[in-house]
Amino acid sequence: MNGFGTLFGQAETILFLAQLGFLFVSMMASAFGDSRKTGRGRTIGVAKVAAAVLALATVLASTAVRTAGAGRLPFASMYEFGLLLCIVLDGLLVFVALRYEERAFSLSASAAAFVLGSIMLFFFQKARPLAPALKSAWLGVHVASAVIAYGCLALSAALALAGLVSARPKNTAKSEADRTSQLEALVNRLVAAAFPFLTFLILTGAIWAEYAWGSFWRWDPKETWALVTWLAYLAYLHLTRSRGWKGRKALALAIAAFAIVLFTFFGVNLLLPGLHSYAY
Amino acid sequence: MGGSDGKSRQRFIFMSAFESCLRAASSMEAGLSLFALVACVAIAGSLSPALSEVIYSSWPFEALLVLLAANTLACAIARRPGLDRARKTAGKARLRALCVFAIHLSVLVIAAAGLWASLAFTTQRIDVAEGEAFQVEGRSFKLDSIGAERYTDGSVSEWLCRVSGPDNEKAEIRVNHPLRTGDTKIMQTGYGHRYSLILALPKEGVERKVEIEEKAFLPLAKDGSIGIVLTRPEAGEEGRSVELALVSGDKALFKATISEGSTFALGDTGIDITLAESHAYGNFILRRTPGIAFLWAGFALLAVSACGLLIDPAKAAKLGPSQNKEGKTT
Numbered sequence: 235m236n237g238f239g240t241l242f243g244q245a246e247t248i249l250f251l252a253q254l255g256f257l258f259v260s261m262m263a264s265a266f267g268d269s270r271k272t273g274r275g276r277t278i279g280v281a282k283v284a285a286a287v288l289a290l291a292t293v294l295a296s297t298a299v300r301t302a303g304a305g306r307l308p309f310a311s312m313y314e315f316g317l318l319l320c321i322v323l324d325g326l327l328v329f330v331a332l333r334y335e336e337r338a339f340s341l342s343a344s345a346a347a348f349v350l351g352s353i354m355l356f357f358f359q360k361a362r363p364l365a366p367a368l369k370s371a372w373l374g375v376h377v378a379s380a381v382i383a384y385g386c387l388a389l390s391a392a393l394a395l396a397g398l399v400s401a402r403p404k405n406t407a408k409s410e411a412d413r414t415s416q417l418e419a420l421v422n423r424l425v426a427a428a429f430p431f432l433t434f435l436i437l438t439g440a441i442w443a444e445y446a447w448g449s450f451w452r453w454d455p456k457e458t459w460a461l462v463t464w465l466a467y468l469a470y471l472h473l474t475r476s477r478g479w480k481g482r483k484a485l486a487l488a489i490a491a492f493a494i495v496l497f498t499f500f501g502v503n504l505l506l507p508g509l510h511s512y513a514y
Numbered sequence: 515m516g517g518s519d520g521k522s523r524q525r526f527i528f529m530s531a532f533e534s535c536l537r538a539a540s541s542m543e544a545g546l547s548l549f550a551l552v553a554c555v556a557i558a559g560s561l562s563p564a565l566s567e568v569i570y571s572s573w574p575f576e577a578l579l580v581l582l583a584a585n586t587l588a589c590a591i592a593r594r595p596g597l598d599r600a601r602k603t604a605g606k607a608r609l610r611a612l613c614v615f616a617i618h619l620s621v622l623v624i625a626a627a628g629l630w631a632s633l634a635f636t637t638q639r640i641d642v643a644e645g646e647a648f649q650v651e652g653r654s655f656k657l658d659s660i661g662a663e664r665y666t667d668g669s670v671s672e673w674l675c676r677v678s679g680p681d682n683e684k685a686e687i688r689v690n691h692p693l694r695t696g697d698t699k700i701m702q703t704g705y706g707h708r709y710s711l712i713l714a715l716p717k718e719g720v721e722r723k724v725e726i727e728e729k730a731f732l733p734l735a736k737d738g739s740i741g742i743v744l745t746r747p748e749a750g751e752e753g754r755s756v757e758l759a760l761v762s763g764d765k766a767l768f769k770a771t772i773s774e775g776s777t778f779a780l781g782d783t784g785i786d787i788t789l790a791e792s793h794a795y796g797n798f799i800l801r802r803t804p805g806i807a808f809l810w811a812g813f814a815l816l817a818v819s820a821c822g823l824l825i826d827p828a829k830a831a832k833l834g835p836s837q838n839k840e841g842k843t844t
Contacts, residue, residue: 363665370690430820448799453570455560465549
């Protein structure tokens with residue numbers, strides 16, 4: 235790689251690490267802050283939001299540097315997918331930090347973004363030219379759908395986990411009940427928002443497969459697991475909206491469904507050989 | 515009278531049983547159980563390529579998919595998900611409820627079109643050498659050239675086949691960009707080289723012409739313990755020269771590059787090898803999928819109706835013009 239390439243690579247990595255730093259600050263501010271709007275509480279609240287905004291800005295900058303260095307949009311590898319996922323999660327963190335005062339909300343969002351970003355560091359690889367199989371107009375729509383869906387689902391699982399961990403069955407205080415129901419509602423809305431994108435993900439993948447492989451569906455491991463994920467969230471939506479599943483059951487189901495997302499994203503790429511191997 | 519009563523009673527029992535069956539078949543419990551079953555079997559099939567071949571083409575798995583479609587159909591007819599709610603609400607809530615019904619409908623359209631396409635499609639695989647002609651729907655095409663475009667680092671940026679049509683019109687077939695002629699799509703699936711070699715034992719005056727595919731093993735000994743493998747260079751003069759390796763087991767005893775028309779003495783084996791000819795060839799799939807328009811329609815309906823889920827149910831209920839602040843329909 236030439237001098238410019240090395241410079242791009244270093245700048246990209248530094249910006250990504252800076253994002254993790256800001257996420258850590260936001261996470262700490264969420265963990266140790268409180269909802270008071272004066273004095274120390276207000277300062278920590280401002281720090282939490284500022285750190286979230288800076289995390290989003292730095293990951294956007296890191297993506298821009300990678301795009302400029304590679305001469306194409308970062309849609310081609312697992313690391314690049316993770317980079318885009320960080321953008322969505324950081325964006326959601328900013329939204330949550332601004333919209334909800336409850337610290338469990340922004341703590342979950344910042345923790346999800348921080349953990350995911352840290353994991354993606356292990357998958358870092360230099361930008362490569364686009365393989366012929368990835369040269370398609372469907373690549374952008376397919377990957378964007380996946381990134382938005384997985385970002386929303388990651389946050390829903392983090393919030394569900396926070397809800398399960400903090401739920402005290404005997405605590406019937408009104409504020410606690412309000413907080414839990416607000417959290418459950420947000421988890422449900424995030425899944426409902428992600429579901430159309432999960433659907434687009436499968437549809438665009440099927441259409442692309444028809445052009446590339448000559449059939450809409452080939453039961454490739456990635457396709458299969460994407461379908462399993464879709465069915466899991468379809469079950470979640472049916473059970474919560476039509477069968478009235480609430481509380482711990484609904485939260486546990488959201489976490490279990492996200493475990494399938496994690497396997498679809500990491501497990502299939504690392505463990506199961508298939509037609510999507512060029513995306514690793 | 516008694517006979518008439520008996521018939522009415524029989525009809526009543528039959529209708530009751532039919533309704534019970536329909537209710538059970540259309541129930542969400544049945545649907546959720548089928549989701550779980552399909553997911554479990556699909557997961558099992560994804561664990562190894564051998565398992566996937568056994569499971570996904572087996573009749574029990576296909577029967578499960580048919581049952582899932584039947585459950586969705588029964589649900590759409592018997593319970594009309596979303597429609598009853600749509601009648602009672604207005605504005606965004608109504609739109610959302612209609613989208614829920616449309617999602618069920620689109621799954622049925624996709625299932626029906628997919629079934630039609632999977633029963634009626636035709637696939638033909640062909641290997642065509644550079645310069646050779648081939649027929650599609652009675653029309654003659656010629657494969658003019660096969661090649662690879664490369665990035666500056668040497669990696670392949672595009673596999674490219676140039677073809678001439680019946681009226682000598684030029685077209686390209688690339689990965690993700692099939693050529694469409696009539697109802698048939700011509701898709702490029704692979705690319706390789708075939709070599710004609712002349713093996714000679716000059717001392718014994720023996721000569722033999724053999725055809726060998728790129729990367730295939732050509733045994734030289736009767737027990738197959740030693741042989742040659744030809745590999746095309748990654749970049750450069752593709753097809754004009756080839757790397758020849760004398761192989762024993764997994765070990766390459768030596769390697770050499772030979773070019774078209776040249777003769778090479780294979781170590782101290784006494785065998786002379788001449789690369790007489792090299793042909794590039796492309797692997798293509800010719801595919802016709804009837805009913806594909808219905809599949810596209812199902813996809814479009816599913817994509818549009820899935821967007822309805824983005825309408826927040828709580829907000830939609832508040833925004834409904836026919837509801838008052840307490841949420842009561844006026």
